[in-house]
Each structure stands twice: as C-alpha cells, then as structure tokens.
Amino acid sequence: MVLIDGKATANQIKNEIAEEVKAIQSKGERAPHLAAVLVGNDGASLTYVGSKVRSCEKVGFDSSLIRLPEETTEAELLTKIKELNQDDTLDGYIVQLPLPKHIDEEKVLLAIDPKKDVDGFHPSNFGRMALELETFIPATPFGIMQLIERYDIDTQGKHVVVIGRSHIVGRPISILMSQKGAYGNATVTVAHSRTKDLKSLTQQADIIVSALGVPGFVTADMVKKGVVIIDVGITRVEDASKEKGYYITGDVDFDSVAQKASFITPVPGGVGPMTIAMLLKNTLLARKWNA
Numbered sequence: 001m002v003l004i005d006g007k008a009t010a011n012q013i014k015n016e017i018a019e020e021v022k023a024i025q026s027k028g029e030r031a032p033h034l035a036a037v038l039v040g041n042d043g044a045s046l047t048y049v050g051s052k053v054r055s056c057e058k059v060g061f062d063s064s065l066i067r068l069p070e071e072t073t074e075a076e077l078l079t080k081i082k083e084l085n086q087d088d089t090l091d092g093y094i095v096q097l098p099l100p101k102h103i104d105e106e107k108v109l110l111a112i113d114p115k116k117d118v119d120g121f122h123p124s125n126f127g128r129m130a131l132e133l134e135t136f137i138p139a140t141p142f143g144i145m146q147l148i149e150r151y152d153i154d155t156q157g158k159h160v161v162v163i164g165r166s167h168i169v170g171r172p173i174s175i176l177m178s179q180k181g182a183y184g185n186a187t188v189t190v191a192h193s194r195t196k197d198l199k200s201l202t203q204q205a206d207i208i209v210s211a212l213g214v215p216g217f218v219t220a221d222m223v224k225k226g227v228v229i230i231d232v233g234i235t236r237v238e239d240a241s242k243e244k245g246y247y248i249t250g251d252v253d254f255d256s257v258a259q260k261a262s263f264i265t266p267v268p269g270g271v272g273p274m275t276i277a278m279l280l281k282n283t284l285l286a287r288k289w290n291a
C-alpha cells in the first residue's frame with residue numbers, strides 16, 4: 001500500500017511556484033497577487049482563508065484578505081466584487097464559501113470576472129473545463145489530478161466511482177477523469193444519494209473518489225483488493241481532548257480500507273493541502289494569462 005502524501009506533494013508544488021515567482025521578480029515584474037473575500041466569522045472558513053494567506057506568503061505572492069461582516073448584504077458584496085474585478089493590481093481572487101444564507105452564491109459567482117476566477121467556479125470557466133479549453137480548474141479536483149499524475153496512478157480504461165455530485169468536487173472530477181489524456185480515459189460512474197446498490201458499484205471500482213462528508217462511510221467490505229482511494233471528505237468532529245477542540249476526518253474508514261488499497265490518501269494530509277497548492281497554481285496561471 002502506498003500512502004499518498006498530499007502535504008509533501010503540496011509543499012513540492014509550492015516550492016516550484018516559489019521558483020517561478022523569483023523568476024518573475026528577477027525580470028523586474030511584480031509578484032502574483034491573490035485576494036480572498038471572507039464574509040462572516042465561520043470557524044472553518046477562517047481556518048481555510050488563513051492557510052491560503054499564509055501559503056501566499058510562503059511562495060512570495062502578495063495577498064489581501066478582505067473581511068466583511070456577517071450582516072453584509074448581497075448588494076454590498078456585489079459592489080465589492082465589481083471593485084475587485086477592476087483592480088489591476090490583483091491577478092485573481094476568491095470568495096470563500098459557504099456564504100451566509102441571505103446571500104445568493106450563484107449570483108455572486110456569476111459576478112466574478114472569469115479571468116480572475118482562480119477558484120474556477122464561474123459557469124464560463126466550468127464550461128471551458130468541460131470542453132477541454134484552457135481555464136482555471138477548481139482547486140480540489142485539480143489537486144486530485146496532480147496527485148494521480150505525480151504518483152503515476154494508471155487511469156486508462158479504469159472504472160472510477162465518484163461518490164458525490166457537488167459542483168466543486170464530484171461533478172468536475174468526474175469530467176476530468178473521463179477526458180482524454182495520460183491521466184484520464186477512465187470510465188466514470190457518479191454515485192449520489194439516489195444511487196441504488198452503491199456497494200455493488202464500489203466493489204467493482206478500480207478507483208474511488210469519495211466527496212460526501214460522512215465519516216466512516218466507505219468501509220472495507222465495499223472495496224476490492226488493490227483499489228485506489230481518494231478521500232475528499234472533511235468533517236470536523238468535536239473532541240475536547242484535542243488542542244483545537246476538534247479533529248478532522250474523512251469519508252473512509254482508513255484503517256480497514258488501507259489494508260486492501262494499493263494507494264490511499266489520508267485525512268488530514270491528503271487532498272486538503274493540495275487544494276491550497278492548486279489555488280496558488282491557478283493564481284500563477286492568472287498572472288501569465290492576463291499579462
């Protein structure tokens with residue numbers, strides 16, 4: 001069994017990005033600049049945005065964190081987004097999700113200039129991805145594809161079962177893995193809450209991508225020997241004995257499933273760190289494409 005080290009791979013990618021930043025600056029050009037908008041005070045969102053900003057510093061990017069109060073109206077946020085679209089000192093920006101319930105996420109994502117949409121959530125970027133055009137690929141699926149490449153996992157003609165059909169993970173990874181290419185050409189099944197007999201599907205899977213958010217959902221009896229396991233689930237479980245008062249866990253019953261797997265991603269330290277690294281990669285691409 002190979003334990004896929006997402007943290008080490010993400011650090012490697014960040015080092016590669018840092019080298020490119022140095023090359024940009026040695027030409028007398030400014031460093032790439034990423035901004036993040038955070039509305040409200042959600043604990044997990046604060047953690048995620050915080051590590052995005054720290055990662056920017058690590059690779060030599062400029063970063064801006066724009067914090068808006070929980071009560072911010074949709075109109076106020078849209079005004080801020082118009083400002084960011086017009087800010088020539090920014091290469092790209094993200095709006096940290098989820099947004100407070102009184103704000104329509106779809107409206108907000110539509111307002112982001114696709115050229116600055118380094119999360120790749122704008123419909124035109126999603127469409128470009130589906131059509132295999134140059135675009136920002138959403139960071140989590142982009143990170144999964146990088147892990148598959150860098151661990152040289154064979155996907156040709158393999159049966160991939162994706163559990164979950166979210167716009168951010170399940171749907172895009174199902175598209176990417178079915179596309180032509182060295183780490184594509186898979187036959188993909190997208191499973192979801194209405195899927196019948198999931199176990200018979202996962203038992204046939206060569207690769208399982210679980211993006212559900214239910215701890216312990218994927219158990220050893222559901223998988224065949226030699227399966228590749230990509231665990232995208234991230235659930236915070238309260239635990240007073242932990243320093244932070246919680247620990248994070250994936251969708252996969254790791255200890256039992258690992259015994260049957262050929263490759264497996266842990267949680268934490270698997271796909272999560274890659275998400276951050278690929279956001280930086282997209283910002284670097286924005287810098288290049290918008291120059």
Ligand code: BQF
Nearest residue numbers: 048051097098234267268269270272273275
């Ligand atoms: C790790 C996210 C759900 C909803 C909105 C490292 C991250 C997570 C885990 C991280 C995520 C999840 C992010 C680990 C960003 C991934 O070591 O396992 C990093 O920061 N993520 C987000 O920005 O918004 C989310 C999940």
